[in-house]
Amino acid sequence: MEKLTKEELSIYEWQLDVPGHGKEGQERLKNSTVLVSRCGGLGSVVAYELAAAGVGTLVLAHAGNVKPSDLNRQLLMTHDWLGKPRIESVERRLRELNPNINIIGVPENINEDNVANLVGMADVVVDGAPLFEERFLMNREAVRQGKPLVDCAMYELEAQITTIVPGETACLSCLYPAQPAAWQRRFPVFGAVSGTVACLGAMEAIKLISGFGEALKNRLLTMDLRTMTFNTINIQTRKGCEICQEQQVS
Amino acid sequence: MKKEIKLRFTAQIKTHTGVDVDTISIDDDEHVQVVLQKISKRYGPGITSTLFNADGSYRNFNLIAVNQIQVNYDDNTPLNQGDELMLMSPIAGG
Ligand SMILES: [Zn+2]
Numbered sequence: 029m030e031k032l033t034k035e036e037l038s039i040y041e042w043q044l045d046v047p048g049h050g051k052e053g054q055e056r057l058k059n060s061t062v063l064v065s066r067c068g069g070l071g072s073v074v075a076y077e078l079a080a081a082g083v084g085t086l087v088l089a090h091a092g093n094v095k096p097s098d099l100n101r102q103l104l105m106t107h108d109w110l111g112k113p114r115i116e117s118v119e120r121r122l123r124e125l126n127p128n129i130n131i132i133g134v135p136e137n138i139n140e141d142n143v144a145n146l147v148g149m150a151d152v153v154v155d156g157a158p159l160f161e162e163r164f165l166m167n168r169e170a171v172r173q174g175k176p177l178v179d180c181a182m183y184e185l186e187a188q189i190t191t192i193v194p195g196e197t198a199c200l201s202c203l204y205p206a207q208p209a210a211w212q213r214r215f216p217v218f219g220a221v222s223g224t225v226a227c228l229g230a231m232e233a234i235k236l237i238s239g240f241g242e243a244l245k246n247r248l249l250t251m252d253l254r255t256m257t258f259n260t261i262n263i264q265t266r267k268g269c270e271i272c273q274e275q276q277v278s
Numbered sequence: 279m280k281k282e283i284k285l286r287f288t289a290q291i292k293t294h295t296g297v298d299v300d301t302i303s304i305d306d307d308e309h310v311q312v313v314l315q316k317i318s319k320r321y322g323p324g325i326t327s328t329l330f331n332a333d334g335s336y337r338n339f340n341l342i343a344v345n346q347i348q349v350n351y352d353d354n355t356p357l358n359q360g361d362e363l364m365l366m367s368p369i370a371g372g
Binding site for chain 2: 066068069070071155156157158159160163180181182183184186187188198200203204205206207208213215217222248250252255259260261262263264266267
């Protein structure tokens with residue numbers, strides 16, 4: 029395992045004192061890889077926080093070019109990059125923040141062809157993708173490969189997050205056995221909502237890698253920022269979940 | 279004996295119902311499945327098509343929680359006076 033340099037010891041000074049984390053935890057972060065699916069409203073902030081925290085390698089999947097409507101919440105996109113590849117804006121801004129980490133930018137969204145390889149590179153996955161096909165595909169692959177998956181979602185002023193640990197917790201398909209019939213691709217949201225749940229998602233990834241605290245295992249945290257109501261739903265593996273069953277068989 | 283059940287709706291479910299909280303009254307021998315049927319009747323076609331197929335069978339893409347614990351529609355979990363049933367649809371990122 030690669031040790032922390034003198035420079036890193038000073039950069040991470042404030043978090044090295046976090047009980048349960050320390051130098052060992054920071055070294056685990058340095059030697060870890062996190063896959064972030066899409067660097068939109070959620071993934072931008074997840075990636076930013078993980079880069080700031082010193083996660084050694086970030087694999088970031090995000091297709092398309094920067095559009096004006098990205099800018100209210102996709103905080104790694106900038107005006108000067110309108111019309112140019114989003115992933116370049118993502119890489120540039122993360123390197124400004126932390127030049128010491130490895131950033132692997134993938135100009136693609138998660139699909140059947142790339143999912144196994146990308147999940148295979150990661151110790152932990154954080155999903156902030158907007159399409160259910162991508163999210164259920166990621167869930168299937170993460171469970172298949174036994175990789176922890178932090179699943180973050182938002183709608184209007186509401187958000188949900190849970191941490192899926194294959195073999196230990198319910199998966200996304202346990203919660204939602206079928207994909208919803210209708211889903212508006214564009215939905216109302218503020219960047220402060222995606223940013224809130226993204227910071228929680230980044231914290232989950234940090235805790236999983238460093239090995240302290242209690243992750244949101246078998247718990248779905250829901251929040252409504254309109255009323256500042258937070259609830260924790262106890263969730264469980266669903267009998268007959270094809271995704272979890274496949275893992276048990278293999 | 280009638281039982282009052284608290285209802286809580288989130289995200290897209292809330293856009294169908296128009297309210298985030300409500301209460302519903304059920305008979306002593308009625309459970310989760312009846313509450314969902316009553317919700318469907320009370321709030322109209324948007325919520326009905328979210329919950330049920332045209333043939334009336336349950337559409338399995340919502341999360342039902344009673345007193346903040348996930349339950350399965352098929353289990354038709356019994357409810358007590360004052361219980362809270364929360365109905366959530368999956369949401370995504372972006
Ligand atoms: Zn499952």
